[in-house]
Amino acid sequence: MENxxxxxxxxxxxxDGWLIxxxxxxxxxxxxxxxxxxxxxxxxxxxxxxxxxINVKWSKDPDVTPRHFYEVESGIKEMEKSLNEMAQS
Incomplete structure (x- = not known):
């Protein structure tokens, strides 16, 4: 089956925030x-x-600042960490 x-x-x-x-x-x-x-x-x-x-393909508007990108990226990493910890429990 293809993703x-x-x-x-x-x-x-x-x-002055972000959305996905x-x-x-x-x-x-x-x-x-x-x-x-x-x-x-x-x-x-x-x-x-x-x-x-599924495969998630990321993109961003050119006006997304490094601060906004960091907020999204760190939030996603924290979410992934929590999911991995739950999976190992």
Whole structure:
């Protein structure tokens, strides 16, 4: 079974923060995630829909600052760490 590509695009929002726009390329189902928890929820839902056969392809707007990118990246790493710890329990 071929993996479904999920697009995760980081953008700036109107409050000088960031959001992640998540799009399932198979049917264009999408989520707008204002934080890492919402991103985790979206990826979980899309993973369930595709029997976990997904690949996440990241991109970002050119105006995303290093600070915004770091906030997203560190949040994702923390989420992955928590998931790995739960899986080992």
């Amino acid at each position: 479904t590509e999920i697009l995760a695009h980081i953008e700036l929002n109107e409050d 726009r998540v799009i399932d390329t198979s049917d264009k189902e999408g989520y707008i995630c204002d934080n890492v928890n919402e991103f985790s929820f979206a990826i979980t839902k899309l993973g369930e829909k595709h029997n976990q056969a």
